Amino acid sequence: MHAARHHETHARGLRQTAAAGCGLVDSRRQEQAAPAIAFRNVSKRFPGVVALHGVSFEVRTGSCHALMGENGAGKSTLGKILAGIYQPDGGHIESDGVPRRFRSPLEARQAGVGIVHQELALCPNLSVAENLCLSALPRRGVVVDREGLLTQAKRFLNEVGADCDPEDELGALSTGQTQLIQIAAALATGARILVMDEPTSSLSLAEARRLEQLIAQLRQRGTTILYVSHRMEEIFRSCDTVTVLRDGGHVATMPLEQTNPDDLVRMMIGRSLAQFFPAHAAHAAGPERLRVEGFSSPGKFRDVSFSLRAGEVLGLAGLVGSGRSEVALGIFGLDPAATGRVFVENQPARIRNPREAMSLGIGLVGEDRKRQGMVPEMSCGENVTLASLHCPGGRGVWGRFVHCPLCARKAECLRIWDFIRLRSERQWVAKFFQLLRVRAASPDVSAVTLSGGNQQKLILARCLARNCRILILDEPTRGVDVGAKAEIHRFIDELASAGHAILMISSELPEVLNLSTRVLVMRNGRVAGILDRSEATQEKVMQLMAGRNGASQASPATQLAQLAIA
Amino acid sequence: MESDPQTLPAVIAAESPARPPRRRSRFKETGLLGVMLALGLMLSIFGGSLQVRDRDTGETRTVNKFLRADNLDKLAKNTSFFAIMAIGATFVIITGGIDLSVGSIYCLAAVCGAMFLNHFGPRGAGAGASPVWVVPMAILICLGVGTLCGLLNSVGVVWLRVHPFVITLGTMAIFRGVAFVMTKAQAFTHFPAEFTDGLIRYKVAWGGANLFPVPLAIMIGVTLLAAWYLRRAVTGRHVFAVGGNEQASLFSGLPVSAVKLKVYAFSGLTAGIAAMIMLGYYGSASSDAGKGYELDVIAAAVVGGASLAGGRGTALGALLGALIIQMINNGIVILNIDQNYSQIIIGTVIVLAVLLDRVNSVFREKRLSRAAQLVKESRNEEASESKS
Incomplete structure (x- = not known):
C-alpha cells in the first residue's frame, strides 16, 4: 500500500515534468485530471508462465505512452488486458480514476478503449465501409442503409486521412491502409484510449510516417494512446512517456526526454547494448x-x-x-x-x-x-x-x-x-x-x-x-x-x-x-x-530508395526524399 | 576459431555433444486405449452371459456375452473394413485434405473384383480356371482399382487445384455411378472357393467357435506398416509437414504435389484392401456396397485423433477409433438397446471424443508452457552467471 502511494507521488512528479517538457497545453489542468488509465498491481498468469506480476503505472490523458520490452516481457498482454481481451488475475485497472473491470472487448469498447492489433482483426471479405460500421450498421428496417453506410464510412475515413474507396473489399488493400482503417474502426466506436500493438511492424517507411502524423493529430484531439513497439526511432518521435517492462515486471516509467535509446535498451534487457552488438567483421570475398x-x-x-x-x-x-x-x-x-x-x-x-x-x-x-x-x-x-x-x-x-x-x-x-x-x-x-x-x-x-x-x-x-x-x-x-x-x-x-x-x-x-x-x-x-x-550511408540509401528526383516519383517517395534530406 | 561455423560436413564432423537426450515417448493413444478398455470392461460386466451348447460334447456352458470368441471375432471383422480405410483417410486428413469417395472406391473395387471372380467362379463362363492365377489376379484387381481411383482424386486435387472436398464429392458420385452401370444393379456371387473359404474366410476352430483370423491379420498388418511408415519414413514425415504448413513445406523444398498424390492413392488402396476382405468374407458384391461408409471412416479417423485442420493423426489412433465405434455398435446389440438409438449414440460419441481430444491438448499445452518456463529460468540463471 505504502509502495503504491509512493509510486503515485513519483508518477505525478514525472507527469508534471513531462507535461512541462513537452510544452503541452495547460500542464496544471493535466496534473489535476485523473490519469486516463492507471494500472494498479496488475498480474496475469498463463498456464506455467507469469506474464505480468504486479505492474503499476499511469497513463496521462492525451499522452502517447510507449510500452517497451523484449518479446515476452508482457507488453502485448498488458495491452490486451486493457482492451478486455484478457482478464487480470490480480490488481485492477482505473479509468479516469474509477476502478474498472473489462470482462470482454465489448465492455472495454463501451468504456472508450479501442485496440489496433498486430495482426488484422477485421473481416477481409467485407467492404471497408461495412468493416467500419460493423458494430452499428445503419439500416432502414431490416435492410442496410447503403447511402448512410457510405457517408458514415467516408466521415470515419476522413478522420484518419485514409484515401480509399469505402466500397473496396478490405482484403484488397495494402497493410498500411488496413492499419489506418483499423484505427478508424476503433475511433468509430468512440474510443478515447487507443492501444496500438506494434502498429508499424508490417508497414513501409512512408506508411509508418503517415501513422506518425495521425498519432499527432489524435493527441491534439485529446485521445490517449498506449503505444506498444520495438522500434526506438518511432517511439522517440511519437511518444512523450515510456514504460519499460522486463519479464513481466515493471522496470520504469519516465518521460522520454529524460532517457535515451541506450538506457532504454539496457532497461529492457538488463544489460548494456555494447555486449550485444559486436563489431562487424570485414571478410575477404571469395569466388x-x-x-x-x-x-x-x-x-x-x-x-x-x-x-x-x-x-x-x-x-x-x-x-x-x-x-x-x-x-x-x-x-x-x-x-x-x-x-x-x-x-x-x-x-x-x-x-x-x-x-x-x-x-x-x-x-x-x-x-x-x-x-x-x-x-x-x-x-x-x-x-x-x-x-x-x-x-x-x-x-x-x-x-x-x-x-x-x-x-x-x-x-x-x-x-x-x-x-x-x-x-x-x-x-x-x-x-x-x-x-x-x-x-x-x-x-x-x-x-x-x-x-x-x-x-x-x-x-x-x-x-x-x-x-x-x-x-x-x-x-x-x-x-x-x-x-x-x-x-x-x-x-x-x-x-x-x-x-x-x-x-x-x-x-x-x-x-x-x-x-x-x-x-x-x-x-x-x-x-x-x-x-x-x-x-553506403543512411542518406544515400534512402535517396536511392525513394528516388533522387522527387518530382518524378509518387507522393510517398517524395515525402521520403524530403525526409532523407532534412 | 572457437565457433568456426558452419558448413554441414564441419558441423557433422564436430565433436558430438554428450549423447542427445532420449526421445520422449511419443505414444499419443493412451486416452483412446483407456476408452477402449473401459468400454470393453463395461460390456463384459453389463452384457450378461449366454448359454451355449458345445458342438462336440453337447454340453451347455455359460459364457460372457461380450467376451466370447465368436463375438470378439465378429467385432474384429467388422472393425477391419473401417479401420483399414480409416488409416487411409488418416493419411489424407493429416495432409489437411479429405477423401469423401472412399465408400464409392470401396464399392467400385469390390464390384470389379466380384465381376472377375464371378466370371471365373463355379457358375461363370471361365469356370475351371486355375486358382493359382485367378486369386492373385482378383486381389490385384481390387487393390489396383482402388489405387487408380485414388490417383484420379489426387490428379484433381494436385493439378486441377480443386479443393479435395469438392473433387472427392464429385468422384464419390462418379465411382458409384460407374459401379452401378457396370453391374446393371445386379449382385455378383458364386466366387471360387479358393478365394473365399480358402483365403479370406479361412476358418480356425477354437473354443467351440469358428474364427476367421484373416481380416484381423490384414488389419493389424496394415496398421503396423502405416504406423511405422508415418513415424519413420521420409514420406511419412513429409505428410505431416505438408499438413502442418503447406507453404513452409514448399519453402523447404519438399515435393508437396508428390506427397499429396501419394496420400490419395494410398487412401484408394486401403479402400481396395477393404473391398477385397469384404468380397472374400461375404462372397458377394453389388453397387450398393459401402454406401455411407465415407462418413464412418472419417468418424473413425477423427475419433482416433486425426485433426481435420491437418498435421495430426496416427495409424494406431485410426484403428482404435474404428474399434471404439464398432464396440459401441456391438454393445448396442449386447445390451439390448433399441437399434433405433444407435445413430444417436454414435454421433454423441464422436463429438465427445473430439472434445476429449481438445481437453487433452490443453493439458499438453500446459505441460509445454511449463517446460518453456523452465527454459526461461535457466536462461535467466545463465545470464546472471555471465554477468557475475
Whole structure:
C-alpha cells in the first residue's frame, strides 16, 4: 500500500515534468485530471508462465505512452488486458480514476478503449465501409442503409486521412491502409484510449510516417494512446512517456526526454547494448556463388542484375513493394513468370521450384515465419531437419534404393532407403541447437512454444542442415527481441566469414548498413543502385530508395526524399 | 576459431555433444486405449452371459456375452473394413485434405473384383480356371482399382487445384455411378472357393467357435506398416509437414504435389484392401456396397485423433477409433438397446471424443508452457552467471 502511494507521488512528479517538457497545453489542468488509465498491481498468469506480476503505472490523458520490452516481457498482454481481451488475475485497472473491470472487448469498447492489433482483426471479405460500421450498421428496417453506410464510412475515413474507396473489399488493400482503417474502426466506436500493438511492424517507411502524423493529430484531439513497439526511432518521435517492462515486471516509467535509446535498451534487457552488438567483421570475398542477369517478372521487377560472392553479405534495401521479396522468391523458383539468367557457382541454372533451388544450395528464410517457415504441429527437431531428408547421393531408383547403403555421402544423409535414421537425426538436431544456441526445453517440444528469435534460428538451422551455401534471408530479425536479434546478426556475420554467400533483405536500414558488405537498393522493381560498404550511408540509401528526383516519383517517395534530406 | 561455423560436413564432423537426450515417448493413444478398455470392461460386466451348447460334447456352458470368441471375432471383422480405410483417410486428413469417395472406391473395387471372380467362379463362363492365377489376379484387381481411383482424386486435387472436398464429392458420385452401370444393379456371387473359404474366410476352430483370423491379420498388418511408415519414413514425415504448413513445406523444398498424390492413392488402396476382405468374407458384391461408409471412416479417423485442420493423426489412433465405434455398435446389440438409438449414440460419441481430444491438448499445452518456463529460468540463471 505504502509502495503504491509512493509510486503515485513519483508518477505525478514525472507527469508534471513531462507535461512541462513537452510544452503541452495547460500542464496544471493535466496534473489535476485523473490519469486516463492507471494500472494498479496488475498480474496475469498463463498456464506455467507469469506474464505480468504486479505492474503499476499511469497513463496521462492525451499522452502517447510507449510500452517497451523484449518479446515476452508482457507488453502485448498488458495491452490486451486493457482492451478486455484478457482478464487480470490480480490488481485492477482505473479509468479516469474509477476502478474498472473489462470482462470482454465489448465492455472495454463501451468504456472508450479501442485496440489496433498486430495482426488484422477485421473481416477481409467485407467492404471497408461495412468493416467500419460493423458494430452499428445503419439500416432502414431490416435492410442496410447503403447511402448512410457510405457517408458514415467516408466521415470515419476522413478522420484518419485514409484515401480509399469505402466500397473496396478490405482484403484488397495494402497493410498500411488496413492499419489506418483499423484505427478508424476503433475511433468509430468512440474510443478515447487507443492501444496500438506494434502498429508499424508490417508497414513501409512512408506508411509508418503517415501513422506518425495521425498519432499527432489524435493527441491534439485529446485521445490517449498506449503505444506498444520495438522500434526506438518511432517511439522517440511519437511518444512523450515510456514504460519499460522486463519479464513481466515493471522496470520504469519516465518521460522520454529524460532517457535515451541506450538506457532504454539496457532497461529492457538488463544489460548494456555494447555486449550485444559486436563489431562487424570485414571478410575477404571469395569466388562468385550467384549471379543474376536481366532478371524480370512482369508487374513485379525488371532487369535485375547482381552478383553475390562467397563471404559476402549483400543487403537488399528498398521500400515495401519495391520488389525485394519478389526477386528473392523468383531466384528461389517460386515465380513461374520470371525470366532472365541465373548462374549458380558460374553454372547457368534453371530453377523452376524450391526443390531445385535447394539442391543447388540456395536456401530461403522467408519473411513470414508463421506462414513460410514453421510447421506448428511438428517438434523443433523435426522442423530443423525438414529440408534435409532428401537423398544427397544418386538420383533415381538406383541411387536412392539400391545403391543407398554403399553411398559415399552417408555422413551428410539422414536416411536409409526411404526411412529416417532417427538417431542420426537427433544428433544433427542436437548439434544445430548447440551451434545456433536454440533455447528449447527439448528438441521434442512443439515449435510454436519457442520465442520468435528461437523459431527464426530453427529455420536458419533448417537451411544450414541442408548445406545451403547461398542463403537468402528475408527480414531475418522481424518480430525478434533485441537479444535474439544481436545473436542472429552475429550468425549472419559468422556464416559469411565461413564462406556462405548471403543475400539479406531488410526494412531496417541500420541492420542493412551494419551487416552488409554491399547494399543493393531497389526502387519500383528495378535496381536503383549498388553501394559499397564504405559509401553506403543512411542518406544515400534512402535517396536511392525513394528516388533522387522527387518530382518524378509518387507522393510517398517524395515525402521520403524530403525526409532523407532534412 | 572457437565457433568456426558452419558448413554441414564441419558441423557433422564436430565433436558430438554428450549423447542427445532420449526421445520422449511419443505414444499419443493412451486416452483412446483407456476408452477402449473401459468400454470393453463395461460390456463384459453389463452384457450378461449366454448359454451355449458345445458342438462336440453337447454340453451347455455359460459364457460372457461380450467376451466370447465368436463375438470378439465378429467385432474384429467388422472393425477391419473401417479401420483399414480409416488409416487411409488418416493419411489424407493429416495432409489437411479429405477423401469423401472412399465408400464409392470401396464399392467400385469390390464390384470389379466380384465381376472377375464371378466370371471365373463355379457358375461363370471361365469356370475351371486355375486358382493359382485367378486369386492373385482378383486381389490385384481390387487393390489396383482402388489405387487408380485414388490417383484420379489426387490428379484433381494436385493439378486441377480443386479443393479435395469438392473433387472427392464429385468422384464419390462418379465411382458409384460407374459401379452401378457396370453391374446393371445386379449382385455378383458364386466366387471360387479358393478365394473365399480358402483365403479370406479361412476358418480356425477354437473354443467351440469358428474364427476367421484373416481380416484381423490384414488389419493389424496394415496398421503396423502405416504406423511405422508415418513415424519413420521420409514420406511419412513429409505428410505431416505438408499438413502442418503447406507453404513452409514448399519453402523447404519438399515435393508437396508428390506427397499429396501419394496420400490419395494410398487412401484408394486401403479402400481396395477393404473391398477385397469384404468380397472374400461375404462372397458377394453389388453397387450398393459401402454406401455411407465415407462418413464412418472419417468418424473413425477423427475419433482416433486425426485433426481435420491437418498435421495430426496416427495409424494406431485410426484403428482404435474404428474399434471404439464398432464396440459401441456391438454393445448396442449386447445390451439390448433399441437399434433405433444407435445413430444417436454414435454421433454423441464422436463429438465427445473430439472434445476429449481438445481437453487433452490443453493439458499438453500446459505441460509445454511449463517446460518453456523452465527454459526461461535457466536462461535467466545463465545470464546472471555471465554477468557475475
